[in-house]
Amino acid sequence: MLDREGQALRAELVGIFGRGVDEPLPDDEFDALARRIFAYQFDRNPPYAAYCRRRGQLPESVGHWTEIPAVPTAAFKEVRLVSGDARRAEAVFRTSGTTRGRERRGEHYILDLSLYHTALLPTFDAFLLPDGAELPIFSLIPPVDEMVDSSLAHMVSVVMDRLGARESGSFATVALGIDDAALDEALRGATARGTPVCLVGTSLAFLHWTDRLRARGARYRLAAGSRLMDTGGFKGRGREVGEEELRATYAELLGIPGDHVVNEYGMTEMCSQFYDNVLRDRVLRGTVRRRHKQGPPWVRTRVVDPETLEAVPRGEVGILRHYDLANLGSVMAVQTEDIGREVEGGFVLLGRAAGAPPRGCSIAMDLLLSAVEERGQ
Amino acid sequence: MTDVDAFHLPGLTADDVVRWHVREYGDAEVRLRTPVLQPAAIGRIAERLRAARARHLAELPVAAVVDAIAATAARLADPADPHRRIADAALPAATGYSPPMARLILDRMLADWRADALDSLLRAEFGDPAVLDAFRPGPRPGTRVRALGPALAFHIFAGNVPGVAVAALIRSLLVKAATFGKSASGDPLLPALFARTLADVSPELGTCIAITYWAGGTTTLEAAALDAADAVVVYGGADTVRDVRARVPAETRLIVHGPRISFALIGREALTEDAADRTAALAARATALFDQQGCVSPHVLYVEQGGDVAPEDFAARVSAALERLRTELPRGRLTAAEAAVIHQVRGAAEFRTLDGQDVRIFAGPGTEHTVIYEADPTFTPSCLHRVVSVKPLLDLADAVERVRPYARYLQTVGIVGAGKRRDALAERFARAGASRITGLETMPWPPAAWHHDGQEPLRELIRWVDLED
Numbered sequence: 001m002l003d004r005e006g007q008a009l010r011a012e013l014v015g016i017f018g019r020g021v022d023e024p025l026p027d028d029e030f031d032a033l034a035r036r037i038f039a040y041q042f043d044r045n046p047p048y049a050a051y052c053r054r055r056g057q058l059p060e061s062v063g064h065w066t067e068i069p070a071v072p073t074a075a076f077k078e079v080r081l082v083s084g085d086a087r088r089a090e091a092v093f094r095t096s097g098t099t100r101g102r103e104r105r106g107e108h109y110i111l112d113l114s115l116y117h118t119a120l121l122p123t124f125d126a127f128l129l130p131d132g133a134e135l136p137i138f139s140l141i142p143p144v145d146e147m148v149d150s151s152l153a154h155m156v157s158v159v160m161d162r163l164g165a166r167e168s169g170s171f172a173t174v175a176l177g178i179d180d181a182a183l184d185e186a187l188r189g190a191t192a193r194g195t196p197v198c199l200v201g202t203s204l205a206f207l208h209w210t211d212r213l214r215a216r217g218a219r220y221r222l223a224a225g226s227r228l229m230d231t232g233g234f235k236g237r238g239r240e241v242g243e244e245e246l247r248a249t250y251a252e253l254l255g256i257p258g259d260h261v262v263n264e265y266g267m268t269e270m271c272s273q274f275y276d277n278v279l280r281d282r283v284l285r286g287t288v289r290r291r292h293k294q295g296p297p298w299v300r301t302r303v304v305d306p307e308t309l310e311a312v313p314r315g316e317v318g319i320l321r322h323y324d325l326a327n328l329g330s331v332m333a334v335q336t337e338d339i340g341r342e343v344e345g346g347f348v349l350l351g352r353a354a355g356a357p358p359r360g361c362s363i364a365m366d367l368l369l370s371a372v373e374e375r376g377q
Numbered sequence: 378m379t380d381v382d383a384f385h386l387p388g389l390t391a392d393d394v395v396r397w398h399v400r401e402y403g404d405a406e407v408r409l410r411t412p413v414l415q416p417a418a419i420g421r422i423a424e425r426l427r428a429a430r431a432r433h434l435a436e437l438p439v440a441a442v443v444d445a446i447a448a449t450a451a452r453l454a455d456p457a458d459p460h461r462r463i464a465d466a467a468l469p470a471a472t473g474y475s476p477p478m479a480r481l482i483l484d485r486m487l488a489d490w491r492a493d494a495l496d497s498l499l500r501a502e503f504g505d506p507a508v509l510d511a512f513r514p515g516p517r518p519g520t521r522v523r524a525l526g527p528a529l530a531f532h533i534f535a536g537n538v539p540g541v542a543v544a545a546l547i548r549s550l551l552v553k554a555a556t557f558g559k560s561a562s563g564d565p566l567l568p569a570l571f572a573r574t575l576a577d578v579s580p581e582l583g584t585c586i587a588i589t590y591w592a593g594g595t596t597t598l599e600a601a602a603l604d605a606a607d608a609v610v611v612y613g614g615a616d617t618v619r620d621v622r623a624r625v626p627a628e629t630r631l632i633v634h635g636p637r638i639s640f641a642l643i644g645r646e647a648l649t650e651d652a653a654d655r656t657a658a659l660a661a662r663a664t665a666l667f668d669q670q671g672c673v674s675p676h677v678l679y680v681e682q683g684g685d686v687a688p689e690d691f692a693a694r695v696s697a698a699l700e701r702l703r704t705e706l707p708r709g710r711l712t713a714a715e716a717a718v719i720h721q722v723r724g725a726a727e728f729r730t731l732d733g734q735d736v737r738i739f740a741g742p743g744t745e746h747t748v749i750y751e752a753d754p755t756f757t758p759s760c761l762h763r764v765v766s767v768k769p770l771l772d773l774a775d776a777v778e779r780v781r782p783y784a785r786y787l788q789t790v791g792i793v794g795a796g797k798r799r800d801a802l803a804e805r806f807a808r809a810g811a812s813r814i815t816g817l818e819t820m821p822w823p824p825a826a827w828h829h830d831g832q833e834p835l836r837e838l839i840r841w842v843d844l845e846d
Contacts, residue, residue, distance in 0.1 A: 050731040072724030079732045306716030307743040319717045335724070337717040351714055 001088045002112050002329060009033075009040060009328055010115055016298055017118045017326070021126040025297035033325060034065035034300075037332050044083040047075075048331050066302065066311070070321045070333035073269045076106035081331045084111050089329075091116075093151035095268045108151065108268050111329030116271045117158050119326035123296045124159050127262055127275035128198060128229055130283040135225075137164035138171055138186055140201025140209060146174045151268045152231065156200055164198070172201075178209050187220050196225030199254070203230045203246060203263075210249045221255040227279060228256050231264040259288050265349055269334050271326035272299045277346065294346040298325040303342050304335075317341050317350060379466045383409035383565050384589040385572035388425045393418030400565070403470030403710075409565055411590045416597045422587050423557065423605035427529055429584035430555035435528075437582075439509040439551065443495045445579040446547055450490035452574050453483070460574045464567065471566045472537045474668065475707040479539060482667065483567070486540030489825035490547060499551065501826035502835040509552060512844045519846055524839040526552025527607035527630065533593065533621060535613035537563030538671050543571045544825075545610055545834075546586065552838045557602060558588045561612070565590050593617060600624065608632065608838055632837050634830060637672035637788035638758065640679065640780065641817055642773045642802065643691070647794025648684025654694055656793055659817040660765075661698030663791060665746070666821040668708050669761045672830075673789045673813075673821050676759040677766045679776045681794070688769035689737060692750035696739030699746040699763060708745055708763055718760045719744040726751070756780050773798070777805050784810030788830060791820035 002010055012033065016025060039059035042049045052058065052069045062068055071081060076095070080086050090113040095106035110116055129135070137160045147153040160168040167190075171183040190197045201209075206228075213219065228250055243263065250256045259282045266273035274293040281288040295301065302311050303318040312318040320338045327334070340347040386393075394412040401408050414422075434442070452458045456465070468479040488494065499506035505513050508524040515522035530549045534542040542564055549556040560568045569588045576583020591598050593613070603609060603621070608630040611621045618633050625631050641663065647656040660678050667674055678695065680688035711719075726749045729736040735752035746763040754768045756779040770776060773795055780787060787810040795802055803814045812831035813823060823829070 047728060047731045051727065054727075054731075071728075072721045074721040074725035075728040078725050078728040306711065306713040306720075309720065317713050319713060319720065335720065337714070337721050339713045339717060 021296045041083040047079040070335040077104040082109035094149040130280040135198045136167040140205040143170040196223040200229040227260040387584045407467045407470040419601035426555035433581035447492040448578045449575045473709040494825040498826040521844040523842040526554040530554040530608045531606035532558040532610045534561040542568045639789035640677045641675045641791035644794035645684035648686045653686035657694035658698040663820045692767035696748040787811045789813045791817045793817040
């Protein structure tokens with residue numbers, strides 16, 4: 001729960017989120033709100049305030065939102081970055097558990113779940129359902145009550161509940177993985193009725209599932225208008241598959257064309273998400289621009305130089321920093337380890353650093369930690 | 378711009394080649410050309426190698442192989458040699474190291490390929506290297522022994538440390554195996570340059586070695602090579618090894634070199650006011666060499682408390698020494714993703730400081746180097762590229778427990794300033810999984826005759842034949 005000043009900011013944010021993703025948020029409006037949120041967070045988030053003070057950036061000295069210090073996502077593993085009373089958090093999302101104990105998991109305290117929902121719903125709606133379709137949403141992610149730590153499971157459950165048709169549901173469990181038979185029955189049923197569906201899941205889950213489909217010679221021709229949201233990558237997970245190869249598989253085995261495949265880019269440490277432009281372009285423009293990521297107007301992304309952390313000229317490759325107003329209860333400005341390049345209307349995500357193999361004959365920390373964990377030591 | 382053929386495929390015909398592939402390195406300063414081979418060409422290459430070995434290598438005295446390799450190394454050590462000039466021009470871009478670093482690594486590696494170093498390697502493993510030429514008296518009276526290498530060894534390389542692959546090629550030739558290497562994308566050039574220089578020195582031996590590149594896991598090409606080989610040597614991470622292991626025929630000998638990690642122990646005797654700066658300089662050098670990507674590079678420097686110079690002060694001195702190395706041995710260029718990880722590591726450490734933990738960051742400008750002093754003695758693997766932890770210990774032996782989770786990855790322990798305790802520490806870390814215990818100065822440069830990762834790089838290639846008289 002947020003305190004009184006938080007409630008006032010919340011009310012303004014709800015107003016902005018409620019306008020949807022089409023209504024642009026002018027930079028001066030974004031700037032004014034961002035700096036108020038910065039001041040709010042500075043007052044309530046001692047480790048963040050200390051971090052800012054070390055950089056000489058105080059609410060009274062920051063003249064523009066671009067000067068607000070961005071917190072590296074790894075910091076969420078070290079301290080509670082909560083702007084308010086952590087005991088009053090309505091949820092705590094944790095980064096995925098590739099490691100147990102040896103490396104701590106990042107924690108994002110969510111003080112106000114309904115604010116989070118108010119941010120995620122219009123964005124999903126705009127990028128996955130731009131045609132206003134009300135579809136069954138079939139999830140390859142275990143239900144949220146099995147994965148209470150997972151922001152992704154939470155998001156998908158909210159989306160199914162609020163935006164999906166009645167038959168929406170999860171077809172996976174933590175213990176058993178994807179229930180291929182139940183999913184098969186649901187997909188065949190929908191196809192027979194001519195009902196388009198929306199499949200959501202991690203890229204890795206889709207990869208394994210489609211591998212099994214291929215192995216048993218199964219193939220669907222899902223009804224026109226069917227679509228798919230995948231998220232996450234596979235680096236360091238034992239198999240490298242290009243996004244394009246996966247999209248070709250979706251077209252071949254599911255009958256979902258590339259412009260109905262929307263990759264989501266989100267993270268535990270952010271309340272807002274980014275999505276591929278393609279389906280929205282197809283529906284609203286008729287033509288599809290080059291695939292890139294777009295977010296809602298209450299998020300700004302800066303691409304910064306990998307060495308100096310200064311903003312790079314538009315179009316150059318750098319590290320992605322996101323300024324997400326929906327992160328009211330934690331830290332608005334986060335610096336990722338993701339690489340990208342700004343384009344008109346958004347950015348191209350070029351890679352996520354986690355799991356990248358080292359170049360030499362040593363072994364870098366994340367691979368080593370996960371290798372040691374896999375052995376169950 | 379430098380255009381180089383990054384392959385050595387004796388007898389290659391137009392039929393073998395589907396098309397030519399050119400890869401750019403650096404900012405397109407270097408372009409390396411390799412053929413895209415027909416899968417059927419792999420079998421033909423293997424057959425040509427086998428035939429060449431039968432004619433030119435199987436009967437050649439090992440001393441003559443040593444001489445040819447030493448002559449090759451001598452040419453590559455000569456700044457005026459055309460192949461050395463290519464190496465100097467193209468290795469930095471091809472491997473990602475700075476030019477001074479690439480030169481230093483190459484020169485140190487070349488020293489290991491001189492006749493005296495190769496002799497010491499042969500003697501270390503065989504006692505009498507002539508067992509590779511004929512039956513020789515063995516350890517048991519009345520039995521003579523002979524060591525025979527595989528007719529054809531296929532090597533899959535990994536990583537970007539120049540020289541690691543060539544050392545493997547040399548070992549393979551020393552046991553008189555026809556040698557076929559698939560170079561790594563991180564070190565795509567030096568193996569081919571070595572083979573071509575060898576072919577200049579000895580055209581006959583040059584027909585017994587083939588080097589090229591294809592993307593690792595290109596199963597159509599690899600299957601033919603794996604089938605043709607009598608021994609397979611694979612370098613790489615767990616995924617690569619698992620994948621290759623599944624595809625190597627059961628009867629084929631498979632030799633695996635996985636990634637390794639190393640660390641240093643710095644004792645009180647090396648932390649006196651007189652010694653501390655030199656110790657810090659050596660620690661900095663061990664960290665900086667190979668930009669910390671070598672299996673010999675330290676992830677953590679454990680520093681004993683109670684010396685004249687406290688661990689935190691020592692961390693500051695290591696940072697200053699790394700700063701001084703920037704001109705002599707600049708770090709190579711990072712990818713944006715590698716730099717992004719360094720910012721995360723630094724940021725996380727900074728938040729531990731803000732959280733009241735005993736952590737201090739000593740960093741150069743940009744991401745050049747990062748020394749993180751941290752009182753918590755947990756072994757923290759590094760993200761590499763000159764990011765090292767300094768951790769205090771009451772007693773150096775306490776590190777044994779800290780490295781236990783990483784036992785199967787341990788390689789070198791660099792020990793300095795432990796005085797009389799050194800042997801006892803060596804015993805404990807040997808039991809804990811380390812395969813090499815040395816000083817801080819020698820840490821980056823294992824001798825040619827070392828038990829690489831606890832193995833015997835020549836003996837594991839050969840089979841013994843006993844002749845009972």
